[in-house]
Amino acid sequence: MNDLKARVLNERLSPFERLVTLIEVLRSPQGCNWDRAQTHQTLIPYLIEEAYEVVDSIESDNIPELREELGDLLVQIVFHAQLARERGDF
Numbered sequence: 043m044n045d046l047k048a049r050v051l052n053e054r055l056s057p058f059e060r061l062v063t064l065i066e067v068l069r070s071p072q073g074c075n076w077d078r079a080q081t082h083q084t085l086i087p088y089l090i091e092e093a094y095e096v097v098d099s100i101e102s103d104n105i106p107e108l109r110e111e112l113g114d115l116l117v118q119i120v121f122h123a124q125l126a127r128e129r130g131d132f
Contacts, residue, residue, distance in 0.1 A: 046072055061117065065124045082125055089118045 046067045050060055068077040092115040099108035126132040 061120055065120050069124055069128065080121070082122060085118065085121060092118050
């Protein structure tokens with residue numbers, strides 16, 4: 043586990059690269075059972091929920107909340123990109 047943690051916390055990586063690495067680790071055999079079980083289809087409700095939360099933040103002009111919700115949406119996007127990458131689609 044320390045090796046996986048070290049990969050994610052590598053200070054030479056940009057924050058975005060660390061996010062990508064985190065999703066890769068979570069999907070790895072040593073990662074999280076829940077994350078490994080997900081598919082594009084099972085993640086649809088989470089993607090929609092996060093998109094709606096971004097819209098709500100924009101409509102309420104809540105910039106601190108918008109920042110957080112955009113981060114949550116980005117996690118969903120990176121997760122879907124990782125799934126596609128694993129399938130050889132990306």
